[in-house]
Amino acid sequence: MKDSFIKKIIEAAGAAAVMTDEPMERHTTFRIGGPADLFVRPERTEQIIRILDLCRQEEVPYFLLGNGSNLLVSDAGYRGVILQLDQNFQACRQEAGKITAQSGLLLAKMASLAREASLTGLEFASGIPGTVGGAVAMNAGAYGGEMRDILQKVTVLTGDLEVRTLPAEELDLGYRHSRIMDENWIVLEAEFALEEGDPEEIRTRMEELRTERQTKQPLEYPSAGSTFKRPEGYFAGKLIMDAGLAGFSAGDAQVSEKHCGFVINRGCATAEDVYTLIEKVQERVQEQFGVLLEPEVRFLGF
Numbered sequence: 001m002k003d004s005f006i007k008k009i010i011e012a013a014g015a016a017a018v019m020t021d022e023p024m025e026r027h028t029t030f031r032i033g034g035p036a037d038l039f040v041r042p043e044r045t046e047q048i049i050r051i052l053d054l055c056r057q058e059e060v061p062y063f064l065l066g067n068g069s070n071l072l073v074s075d076a077g078y079r080g081v082i083l084q085l086d087q088n089f090q091a092c093r094q095e096a097g098k099i100t101a102q103s104g105l106l107l108a109k110m111a112s113l114a115r116e117a118s119l120t121g122l123e124f125a126s127g128i129p130g131t132v133g134g135a136v137a138m139n140a141g142a143y144g145g146e147m148r149d150i151l152q153k154v155t156v157l158t159g160d161l162e163v164r165t166l167p168a169e170e171l172d173l174g175y176r177h178s179r180i181m182d183e184n185w186i187v188l189e190a191e192f193a194l195e196e197g198d199p200e201e202i203r204t205r206m207e208e209l210r211t212e213r214q215t216k217q218p219l220e221y222p223s224a225g226s227t228f229k230r231p232e233g234y235f236a237g238k239l240i241m242d243a244g245l246a247g248f249s250a251g252d253a254q255v256s257e258k259h260c261g262f263v264i265n266r267g268c269a270t271a272e273d274v275y276t277l278i279e280k281v282q283e284r285v286q287e288q289f290g291v292l293l294e295p296e297v298r299f300l301g302f
């Protein structure tokens with residue numbers, strides 16, 4: 001990457017917000033990933049616009065990172081700019097049955113703010129370790145709820161670097177899919193409609209779901225959650241278990257014995273290990289059941 005480009009990015013975002021050769025293993029829940037050429041934490045929307053403009057002018061690729069909880073970054077890392085919207089984009093306001101949050105706010109934090117305000121509707125999301133932006137873009141969901149159930153409108157930065165606010169109906173939200181992903185938009189802020197609820201009931205439900213996750217999911221190991229999407233009419237974890245792949249491994253990456261839908265990092269797994277394991281699992285499940293498992297995890301730098 002050219003020094004002149006790095007200098008311009010520093011001018012746009014400030015030296016404290018820019019890191020070079022930043023190991024991505026520090027920014028993914030898999031704890032895997034080589035260095036990103038530039039890693040930037042902008043503070044304001046105008047800075048994002050300026051940085052994207054520079055990337056376009058100089059034809060440098062960029063990638064928007066939330067909490068890195070659904071991401072496998074290659075061992076070689078990423079040749080381009082990673083923009084992370086996290087601690088600088090966490091403002092949240094609550095009024096009359098609504099919560100409006102900036103994209104970097106963690107879902108767990110937003111769910112506890114809702115509980116404190118006696119608002120129900122976000123319990124399902126309290127254990128998903130993503131940001132508001134990542135969750136809206138992926139239409140994250142769990143235990144019968146998903147973001148589209150409560151999402152009202154979203155403010156995005158479009159490909160033309162325009163800030164637009166769209167109602168949820170225009171976002172084509174489906175299973176782990178949205179128009180935001182298709183169009184490569186950036187979520188800046190989202191508004192959620194919630195209902196008045198009983199704080200004690202909300203707390204109890206969140207605790208039930210936390211216990212459920214702790215019991216059923218291998219939370220003691222780094223992972224990116226469910227590795228595969230749920231195929232129509234099946235459960236990925238069950239297919240993998242029925243294929244005899246519980247505990248199956250490649251290097252230090254392993255199909256969790258606790259929950260076969262999760263690939264875990266047993267300590268020193270490389271991205272190559274995880275990738276190889278994903279391919280082998282796909283092959284074996286396809287051979288035995290004729291079902292193609294589509295990864296839910298997103299790949300970067302491969």
Ligand SMILES: Cc1cc2nc3c(=O)[nH]c(=O)nc-3n(C[C@H](O)[C@H](O)[C@H](O)COP(=O)(O)OP(=O)(O)OC[C@H]3O[C@@H](n4cnc5c(N)ncnc54)[C@H](O)[C@@H]3O)c2cc1C
Pocket residue numbers: 029063064065066067068069070071085103127128129130131132133134135136137138139140141142180185186187188219223224225226298
């Ligand atoms: C232990 C564990 C349990 C999990 N359980 C669940 C679950 O129950 N349900 C579920 O749905 N997921 C689950 N996940 C996966 C993950 O937490 C979700 O997909 C989450 O929504 C990803 O958010 P993130 O901020 O970490 O996004 P990242 O992983 O950083 O990015 C994911 C994608 O979203 C895009 N993105 C991120 N921020 C923005 C933004 N502001 N604007 C536009 N695009 C953006 C990225 O470019 C990328 O394509 C789990 C993960 C783990 C590790």
